[in-house]
Amino acid sequence: MKKIAVVLCGMEYSNQQELVQGMIQYQSEHGGSIHVFHCSGDHLQTGGYKRGAFKIFDLLNPKDYDGIILARETLHEKEMQKRVVKRLQESGVPVISLGAKTEGMGCIEFDDYDAMSRMVRHVIREHGVRKIAYIDGPKEYSDAAKRAQAYKDVLEEEGVPFDSHWFFKGDYSVEAGTYVVSELDRMHRIPEAIICANDCMAAGAIMELQDRGYRVPEDVLVTGFDNVSIAKDNSPRITTVDCDRETMGYRACEYLMTKTAKEIQKLCVQIPTTQICSESCGCEREGQDDGREIKHRLIRQSAKTKDYQKRMNEVFNSFMKSKKVKDFIQPVKEFVPGLETECFYIAFRDTDAFARRMVRSYGDKDLLQDAAWDEVETERYRLPIAYEKGVFSSYGELEPGMLLPKECTADENVVSFIMPIHYQEHFFGYCMIGHCDMATEADLIKQWMLELGNAVESVLKKQILQNITEKLDRMSAFDSLTGLYNRVGFQIQADKYKMYAKSSGRSLYISFIDIDGLKKVNDTYGHHEGDWLIKTIGECLKKASHEEEVCMRFGGDEFIVLGLENVADGRHLEFEQEFQNNIQKVNETQEREYQVSASIGSYTIEDVKNTNLQIVIERADMEMYLRKKKKRG
Structure with a gap:
């Protein structure tokens, strides 16, 4: 039975969720084990948060897997991205890179340049506009660079002068779209069309235009890219490009399971894209519903998460009353069976030792920056919670490099998600959850991991404060040289x-x-x-x-x-x-x-x-x- 590891960041975004859904679909049809190493850190997070979150990737031992899927450009911390890529390149394990060509790896991507070219031509030729603003994506994204270049090239091809005052840097967020429109309105330079490098920025632009009294598409055309849920749910629906990421995820698993290492290394596949012309550019499609299906979907989604949310809050309240990390075990045991998952594991580093190290370094600013915990992959972890097929157990120290003891087998032939327990740069351990609704419900799993990390940090702060108080008491009562009373x-x-x-x-x-x-x-x-x-x-x-x-x-x-x-x-x-x-x-x-x-x-x-x-x-x-x-x- 083959085993695949997946490396990606930002499961809270629809793009990554669709990728994983394709992988889950492949596994359900063909079997095998898939371990998804992921965290919620993105390019908008602070450096400390990224350092802590991205340490989850240090736990990945490539040699434990038959193949690896790398969503490279979702790893927004460049140094970490370089480290991960280098480790995978040196491992000799077959790797497929999604969306970005990488030396020594196979590649599956979309033709972003062609898709954006078609979108810009559509706006110019079908709608006759020539004053076109553009909101770019993050500079570190190769897909953003290709889409921006296509915009510039098609303008030249169609005889439309490029105006740098209508070219704006964005970050793929809704806020970027609102900011650009506010700037255009402030400069009295509202264009005939705004082309956005993704749907979130398009939704933000539409919202701000409407708030300022402009009609979309009558006054300003707006287009997006990616065809994520916000494009479908928006009013008006957003003209966009459908990138079939479920197929991308499915194909990546299929190739790793069926092709040789040499075949994978030479692999270069482009997944077709589809232009969806909709209301935001004035191309209303036939048969569009009146919004009732969207409402029904939102109601179903709300009902599905309500019970999880209630029970998670009960667990979080118990966490905040805890005095030691080991006090988390019982509330988690009461929560896990309701997830209806085959397996659930929590592993902690030696948090007591961490507290002692912090106390020893009290007063030394540099040592308080977690330098003592840099070697994540060589640390011995403890597994106080192991849930497999309805039965709880616990294990002591694991061997370095092991995610689970050999006795744990419930993660075999399933899709499992491995996520960091951390607070800012402090990495405390990891949580591993077999496929279930909560594991793929982005907001829920993000909240679960965030609260778990916050709770560990809170308990450790109490412990460290107590230890420092005791240390200060000892310092005031004992001679530092001999350890005798002063x-x-x-x-x-x-x-x-x-x-x-x-x-x-x-x-x-x-x-x-x-x-x-x-x-x-x-x-x-x-x-x-x-x-x-x-x-x-x-x-x-x-x-x-x-x-x-x-x-x-x-x-x-x-x-x-x-x-x-x-x-x-x-x-x-x-x-x-x-x-x-x-x-x-x-x-x-x-x-x-x-x-x-x-x-x-x-x-x-x-x-x-x-x-x-x-x-x-x-x-x-x-x-x-x-x-x-x-x-x-």
């Missing part, structure tokens, strides 16, 4: 120990420790060696201390230990001996040009209630000093 932390602990000693009737003792010869070590071997000595003494203190003892770095070369003891047991003497034994072990195992040494003095507090702790520290310090003096001889 004076602030020690005072908090000392108050607790005094209360416990009072309530339990036990005594307290304080030991004062001073490193011998720290200044000489710093002067002779440098402060790096001095820091090592300070940390080593701190470790010796920690190893000697028990649960009922707290260690503090008092400052510089001085330390204090506070502990509970019974007057009769002499715990402070035991502690002193263990501490000196630990120092001796260091000298036996560490090859240093000097002997590690420290002096210690202790004082026991029997009357805890009426004793000033600072006075006791001074007495312990004096005891330590006397011992140090005695040690020096």
